[in-house]
Amino acid sequence: MRxxxxxxxxxxxxxxxxxxxxxxxxxxxxQVGDQVDKIVEFRxxxxxxxGRRAALLGTAGLAACLCLVLLGYYQFHFTAYGTLRIRINxxxxxTVSRSERVLKLSALNGDGAQLLSGYDCRGKDRETxxxxxVERAIQMGYLSDGETVTITVRSQDAEWQAxxxxxxxxxxxxxxxxxxxxxxxxxxxAASQExxxxxxxxxxxxxxxxxxxxDDGDRGDEGEDPETEDDADDDPGEGxxxxxxxxxxxxxxxxxxxxxxxxxxxxxGEEDPDGGEDTDDEDLEES
Amino acid sequence: MEQAEHKIISQVCAAKTDSQAADALxxxxxxxxxSETVKFTHALPENGHEDxxxxxxxxxxxxxxxxxxxxxxxxxxxxxxxxxxxxDYYRQERRRSGELSLQAPLESGEEGALMDHLAEERDxxxxxxxxxxxxxxxxxxxxxLAGLGLSFSDVADNCPRQARTLAACRRxxxxxxxxxxxLEELVRTGRLPISELARGSGTDRKTLxxxxxxxxxxLLAFTNGYEIIRGHLxxxxxxxxxxxx
Numbered sequence: 288m289r290x291x292x293x294x295x296x297x298x299x300x301x302x303x304x305x306x307x308x309x310x311x312x313x314x315x316x317x318q319v320g321d322q323v324d325k326i327v328e329f330r331x332x333x334x335x336x337x338g339r340r341a342a343l344l345g346t347a348g349l350a351a352c353l354c355l356v357l358l359g360y361y362q363f364h365f366t367a368y369g370t371l372r373i374r375i376n377x378x379x380x381x382t383v384s385r386s387e388r389v390l391k392l393s394a395l396n397g398d399g400a401q402l403l404s405g406y407d408c409r410g411k412d413r414e415t416x417x418x419x420x421v422e423r424a425i426q427m428g429y430l431s432d433g434e435t436v437t438i439t440v441r442s443q444d445a446e447w448q449a450x451x452x453x454x455x456x457x458x459x460x461x462x463x464x465x466x467x468x469x470x471x472x473x474x475x476x477a478a479s480q481e482x483x484x485x486x487x488x489x490x491x492x493x494x495x496x497x498x499x500x501x502d503d504g505d506r507g508d509e510g511e512d513p514e515t516e517d518d519a520d521d522d523p524g525e526g527x528x529x530x531x532x533x534x535x536x537x538x539x540x541x542x543x544x545x546x547x548x549x550x551x552x553x554x555x556g557e558e559d560p561d562g563g564e565d566t567d568d569e570d571l572e573e574s
Numbered sequence: 575m576e577q578a579e580h581k582i583i584s585q586v587c588a589a590k591t592d593s594q595a596a597d598a599l600x601x602x603x604x605x606x607x608x609s610e611t612v613k614f615t616h617a618l619p620e621n622g623h624e625d626x627x628x629x630x631x632x633x634x635x636x637x638x639x640x641x642x643x644x645x646x647x648x649x650x651x652x653x654x655x656x657x658x659x660x661x662d663y664y665r666q667e668r669r670r671s672g673e674l675s676l677q678a679p680l681e682s683g684e685e686g687a688l689m690d691h692l693a694e695e696r697d698x699x700x701x702x703x704x705x706x707x708x709x710x711x712x713x714x715x716x717x718x719l720a721g722l723g724l725s726f727s728d729v730a731d732n733c734p735r736q737a738r739t740l741a742a743c744r745r746x747x748x749x750x751x752x753x754x755x756x757l758e759e760l761v762r763t764g765r766l767p768i769s770e771l772a773r774g775s776g777t778d779r780k781t782l783x784x785x786x787x788x789x790x791x792x793l794l795a796f797t798n799g800y801e802i803i804r805g806h807l808x809x810x811x812x813x814x815x816x817x818x819x
Contacts (some may be wrong), residue, residue: 293712296593296725298600298635302727307744307792308809313632315625320709322701327629327663332640472636481679518655 299329363389369442371413371455373420375430377402385447387413398429413451414458423461435468497501582648589638593727596638600631606649607634610656626660633659704802710804718794724762724787732787742777743785743792749775750793757797766790 290302299312302323311329368385372378377398382391389408402424410418419439421494424430438455442448452471459469487536577668593616600607611630615623631804645651660776681725708744716726734740750756772779782789795803 289806291708291712291803294716296597296600296629296727297604298596303803303806305807306740307728307747308740309733309788309791311727311730313628315628318709319704319712320705320707327632329632330636332636350767
């Protein structure tokens with residue numbers, strides 16, 4: 288093959304081969320018009336694609352990992368893991384993620400709807416929302432001193448459920464325990480709750496007493512009580528259980544509480560006045 | 575240092591598309607290219623190693639076109655390109671000098687150049703006359719292309735690489751040669767009548783558009799009096815690469 292030199296530059300020349308190709312080649316002291324046999328052909332850069340493709344694959348892999356991580360994060364924080372039900376008069380249910388983030392709040396009765404109207408739970412965690420709802424209930428008059436708030440936690444994960452119950456109860460009691468009763472409930476309240484006047488009152492008193500009197504001791508007692516309550520569905524030694532039970536109907540509690548109120552509520556208010564009764568009750572409960 | 579780096583990079587980027595800027599850049603870094611060559615050959619280019627210098631310059635030019643910021647600083651990249659090119663050249667030369675060992679070697683490693691040199695001495699006068707005529711014709715051709723906004727470098731960049739595409743372009747050329755009117759239209763308007771060419775030659779329109787510049791040059795070569803160029807193109811002998819694809 289012979290090549291005709293048609294153009295020269297310092298670093299290269301353009302030649303025409305006999306098949307009609309125009310090529311860039313090394314300029315070996317060529318002049319336009321020369322005919323040459325041997326050429327050193329210019330090699331166009333082509334490795335860019337390889338590098339670029341590798342970079343592209345790397346980026347794609349990274350993006351995939353990132354997606355997985357985000358998916359896990361999303362699931363942990365934004366997928367419903369359990370529900371927390373708060374009942375006073377108003378009955379509301381909070382849907383919560385595994386990380387205790389509140390996903391949804393729904394009212395289970397008319398009062399509940401009232402309680403929730405205008406309340407924004409977005410981005411709040413369970414502790415904050417529960418506390419605020421109780422606060423709201425107090426301010427709106429749904430919850431008065433001495434009344435009871437029932438907490439119910441449901442989830443597929445029993446451990447998580449137990450943990451949430453305990454924590455919710457402790458947190459609410461820390462804030463409101465001196466004024467209201469926080470109690471847990473595992474399932475449908477046993478309809479056969481002892482009439483509040485009987486053991487309910489005392490038990491309620493007990494709880495109140497526990498709250499009022501020896502906080503530490505109370506804590507300990509309460510620690511025990513909730514457990515027993517949980518296990519036995521409020522029955523053993525828990526007139527409060529009875530109170531909590533009927534709490535479903537809301538009103539039931541109140542009338543129940545009323546007879547005892549003088550004592551329990553006062554107690555809740557502050558220990559002493561009903562101390563006598565309470566003491567008795569305490570003895571009962573503790574045994 | 576950084577400013578110098580920025581300057582080089584911007585020059586390289588400009589040289590990618592502007593052949594004059596590329597030439598200027600090569601001239602500016604001639605010293606660098608020479609020193610890189612000497613590092614390799616351990617001898618001055620003037621002492622019989624001009625080829626290496628030419629190849630080093632081509633390698634520098636390739637580096638200019640192939641450079642991307644992701645590859646680091648330009649000069650080391652160019653140095654690597656020069657070195658690799660020279661290594662390849664030496665490998666090829668070693669192979670070729672093996673083939674030519676049947677010829678009486680007068681100087682080791684320089685047989686090829688020597689043979690060319692001898693041939694030139696024989697036909698010196700003839701070739702000189704031919705070369706002069708060729709140069710004039712080529713310059714005229716180049717001027718006509720420049721009038722259409724093309725340079726030979728542009729045409730070379732646009733030249734088809736695959737044999738299949740080259741064959742398709744040849745079909746277009748054959749068809750155009752059979753339709754003098756089309757060629758006249760090209761000369762007159764400076765534009766390629768792609769539709770008719772695609773239809774008449776049975777080639778894909780996209781191919782024609784992709785290699786528009788090359789086709790303009792090749793078709794032009796068959797207008798006017800570009801005898802020498804045409805003669806060169808039709809000069810396919812048995813020992814010259816196997817004839818037309």
